[in-house]
Amino acid sequence: MPTRSSSSVTQALRGVPAELSAIQEPVRELLDRVGDEIKRIVLSDFSDIEEVNQHLLFMRGKLFRPTLLLLSSQVDGERPEDALRLAAVVELVHLATLVHDDAVDHSVLRRGLPTVNALWTHQVAIIMGDYLYSRGVSELARVGSLEALAVLANAANEMSVGEMRQLTSYDALDFSEQDYYRLIAAKTASLMSAACEMGALAGATDRRDPLSRYGHNLGMAFQIADDLLDYTGIEAVTGKPTGHDLRERKVTLPLVAALARASATEESLIRDFFTLADPSNDEIGRVVEIVEERGGLDYAGERAAHYADQAYAALAEVPDGPAVTSLRDAVAYAVDRRR
Numbered sequence: 001m002p003t004r005s006s007s008s009v010t011q012a013l014r015g016v017p018a019e020l021s022a023i024q025e026p027v028r029e030l031l032d033r034v035g036d037e038i039k040r041i042v043l044s045d046f047s048d049i050e051e052v053n054q055h056l057l058f059m060r061g062k063l064f065r066p067t068l069l070l071l072s073s074q075v076d077g078e079r080p081e082d083a084l085r086l087a088a089v090v091e092l093v094h095l096a097t098l099v100h101d102d103a104v105d106h107s108v109l110r111r112g113l114p115t116v117n118a119l120w121t122h123q124v125a126i127i128m129g130d131y132l133y134s135r136g137v138s139e140l141a142r143v144g145s146l147e148a149l150a151v152l153a154n155a156a157n158e159m160s161v162g163e164m165r166q167l168t169s170y171d172a173l174d175f176s177e178q179d180y181y182r183l184i185a186a187k188t189a190s191l192m193s194a195a196c197e198m199g200a201l202a203g204a205t206d207r208r209d210p211l212s213r214y215g216h217n218l219g220m221a222f223q224i225a226d227d228l229l230d231y232t233g234i235e236a237v238t239g240k241p242t243g244h245d246l247r248e249r250k251v252t253l254p255l256v257a258a259l260a261r262a263s264a265t266e267e268s269l270i271r272d273f274f275t276l277a278d279p280s281n282d283e284i285g286r287v288v289e290i291v292e293e294r295g296g297l298d299y300a301g302e303r304a305a306h307y308a309d310q311a312y313a314a315l316a317e318v319p320d321g322p323a324v325t326s327l328r329d330a331v332a333y334a335v336d337r338r339r
Helices: 007-013 025-042 047-058 064-073 082-105 122-143 146-167 177-203 205-232 253-259 264-273 281-293 296-315 322-335
Strands: none
Touching (some): 025 064, 025 122, 047 122, 064 177, 064 205, 064 322, 082 122, 082 146, 122 146, 205 253, 205 281, 205 296, 253 264, 253 281, 253 296, 264 281, 281 296
16 A cells, blocks of 8 residues: 555554544534524424424434535634534535435435435435425525535536436446546535535635545545445444445445456356345355455555545645644544544
8 A cells, every 4th residue: 555645644544543523623613503503494384394304303414524614614714604504504415415315225224213215205205305405505595605506506416416327336347446436426525525615615715626626535535435334344333234335236446446356256256146136144245255355445445545645635735723634634534434
């Protein structure tokens, strides 16, 4: 594995990632208010929508994207109040994509809790995802930032295209490495890049370009690391069973890399696996073994490190300070989220 350009990235790859709570400390006060902002934005007098809202707010995640937005808004030492509303909107859009993803994938659990489509119906899940999107757009209109609206609209469009691309990766063992990068750039990196760019628009306009590039590369590293966790993680960490992607016939970078080096026998075994209606844990385990033996895990780790280095390099164009220190530590957190 090549030498890292950042001590924090190197530390992450050695299994000592930064703690998210420490990363969030410079924006803790604003971050604690994001939940209330979300409640205000999505409040509805229609009881059926409000019931689903309450469930979604209960299962809210770690607020990583709002954290990136708020930190980006403060890289020049400012504390813009509008950034709080933008952070809430970004989390709403992220939540909408999760609701839609769960409906498309027919997932029954998210972060250890029942999904909207499991508790209600797939139709309700799609409608609620649309509702969250529309409330987010309405709030951006109220803020009055056409540039922020354009950035988020572009990210939402990329994510929609990415979701459509994802459908073609099922049972698609000819899915190439470049196909994979294009997919995760759309589905994951686009929103992280948008979060950082919107933060810059709120309080550090001159830093818009490097922060956007930082967010893109951070998102790429984040998703590769997430896909790697599906082969190496445990359910308590990932919030989903190990082998989840294989069960759903999703081809990610570890498998793509391993297939390029697999023997004819191993490739045949993998192709047979992708024809199984309900693979057993042992059958999944055998594919995981092949991926590991053929270097798929190591290669994915190297690529995650490459994008992490690119994210860190983008921060070299931004003046140092508490917010940038946290953004730098967020690179380490993205690459290794085992704790």
